[in-house]
Amino acid sequence: GIQVEQSPPDLILQEGANSTLRCNFSDSVNNLQWFHQNPWGQLINLFYIPSGTKQNGRLSATTVATERYSLLYISSSQTTDSGVYFCAVDSSYKLIFGSGTRLLVRP
Amino acid sequence: GAVVSQHPSWVICKSGTSVKIECRSLDFQATTMFWYRQFPKQSLMLMATSNEGSKATYEQGVEKDKFLINHASLTLSTLTVTSAHPEDSSFYICSALSGRAQYEQYFGPGTRLTVT
Numbered sequence: 001g002i003q004v005e006q007s008p009p010d011l012i013l014q015e016g017a018n019s020t021l022r023c024n025f026s027d028s029v030n031n032l033q034w035f036h037q038n039p040w041g042q043l044i045n046l047f048y049i050p051s052g053t054k055q056n057g058r059l060s061a062t063t064v065a066t067e068r069y070s071l072l073y074i075s076s077s078q079t080t081d082s083g084v085y086f087c088a089v090d091s092s093y094k095l096i097f098g099s100g101t102r103l104l105v106r107p
Numbered sequence: 108g109a110v111v112s113q114h115p116s117w118v119i120c121k122s123g124t125s126v127k128i129e130c131r132s133l134d135f136q137a138t139t140m141f142w143y144r145q146f147p148k149q150s151l152m153l154m155a156t157s158n159e160g161s162k163a164t165y166e167q168g169v170e171k172d173k174f175l176i177n178h179a180s181l182t183l184s185t186l187t188v189t190s191a192h193p194e195d196s197s198f199y200i201c202s203a204l205s206g207r208a209q210y211e212q213y214f215g216p217g218t219r220l221t222v223t
Contacts, residue, residue: 030210031210031211033211033212035214041145041198041200041216041217041219042214042216042217043200043202043214043217045211045213045214048210048211050210086150086151088151093139093156093204093210094141094153094156095141095151095153095202095212096153097150097151097152098150099149099150100150
């Protein structure tokens with residue numbers, strides 16, 4: 001099956017800093033989504049981005065499908081950005097999740 | 108839009124009893140819903156795919172007789188953990204295909220199950 005790898009596994013930032021999270025996947029996919037899991041466990045949809053670039057406020061994402069990777073950019077980080085960021089891909093409606101990047105933003 | 112709810116949000120039960128978790132799509136119809144399990148500090152693992160009006164499809168290693176899934180309507184899927192044991196304690200999350208983007212899934216808030 002498809003393998004999904006995320007890096008880095010853990011990240012600590014000072015408030016206001018920028019960061020880039022990476023997601024590599026091993027095969028072509030129909031779907032790639034980025035999620036933020038908040039401290040209460042809720043998964044929040046950030047981007048549905050099987051290819052191309054999207055931006056939403058301080059967040060943006062780029063997927064290069066031909067090279068099988070996606071990047072999530074967080075600019076001017078805030079303490080509320082803390083949590084776990086997951087990348088998930090699928091090839092037949094089933095989402096396969098990466099192991100996540102655990103982000104802590106310090107005030 | 109594309110809101111998914113789960114009930115209950117947390118439940119504690121005794122070993123040997125059964126627990127039912129509900130997953131509802133509130134503002135859209137979902138012909139396909141999914142059930143995931145997440146252990147502490149781990150990623151989400153797909154347990155089964157639930158299609159309205161048909162039997163669920165279980166992932167390898169998931170006991171279908173232990174985790175009963177029913178998708179009786181276009182807005183409701185249920186997961187019943189039968190004869191629960193402490194090792195079934197976990198965070199259970201459902202999702203639904205919204206239909207807005209062909210493959211985009213929206214997730215419920217999760218149900219934390221503790222079996223004592």
